[in-house]
Amino acid sequence: xxxxxxxxxxxxxxxxxxxxxxxxxxxxxxxxxQKTFGDWSAxxxxxxxxxxxxxxxDPLSKEISKEAFLDQLAxxxxxxxxxxxxxxxxxxxxxKIQPKTDTSIKATINxxxxxxxxxxxxxxxxxxxxxxxxxxxxxxxxxxxxxxxxVIKCWYIHCTPCIREFPQVxxxxxxxxxxxxxxxxxxxxxxxxxxxxxxxRKPLSYAVIPNMKEYMNEALQxxxxxxxxxxxxxxxxxxxxxxxxxxEVALAKESKL
Numbered sequence: 001x002x003x004x005x006x007x008x009x010x011x012x013x014x015x016x017x018x019x020x021x022x023x024x025x026x027x028x029x030x031x032x033x034q035k036t037f038g039d040w041s042a043x044x045x046x047x048x049x050x051x052x053x054x055x056x057x058d059p060l061s062k063e064i065s066k067e068a069f070l071d072q073l074a075x076x077x078x079x080x081x082x083x084x085x086x087x088x089x090x091x092x093x094x095x096k097i098q099p100k101t102d103t104s105i106k107a108t109i110n111x112x113x114x115x116x117x118x119x120x121x122x123x124x125x126x127x128x129x130x131x132x133x134x135x136x137x138x139x140x141x142x143x144x145x146x147x148x149x150x151v152i153k154c155w156y157i158h159c160t161p162c163i164r165e166f167p168q169v170x171x172x173x174x175x176x177x178x179x180x181x182x183x184x185x186x187x188x189x190x191x192x193x194x195x196x197x198x199x200x201r202k203p204l205s206y207a208v209i210p211n212m213k214e215y216m217n218e219a220l221q222x223x224x225x226x227x228x229x230x231x232x233x234x235x236x237x238x239x240x241x242x243x244x245x246x247x248e249v250a251l252a253k254e255s256k257l
Contacts, residue, residue: 073113119240
């Protein structure tokens, strides 16, 4: 009897340990990474891509929905850490923010979580109706692009991160130049005159639509730039993305559907 109890206890300890580690260990020390805002910011910017598809885990390593995960980041007291994995799947786990952690870390995570949650809730919804003319006078509308994948970049001239990714997005359009079912357009806040002068120095391969500040503020309710949208062939929002790295991955997936 005593031997049986020992065996049962050993089994429970083993299975509990396995459940905590079956997804892999954190790629960084969750406590150490909270020591300074600089450490956390550098890690987050390179390793946490909340717009991507990932498996979400709560603090006890239990799988939860992506929506619940993002809600905790937006409103809770957690940091997301990626777990080590041998496959291509991303695993993110919530870890408690320590009591003495710089409050800037929590504020930043809450804002990032809020933006990611808002973007995630837009997936699967219809993109607001539009009918514009680009800088070359070409008409661009939902109807004219029906049946195509539409990649949209939202930006403005004085947005440094928006401009920094120009070489990357230009390269992306080159990679898909033979895909007649994929269209690249951009919505810019600035006037036609300002854009023509700027783009003469910093070319952008996307079709550029000027004077889009009101549309982006009211119809799209954007509060961060750059923001990228991928619309599927039915005109629904497939992904809303904050940077080129996430865009590249998402477009590769969408283009194969």
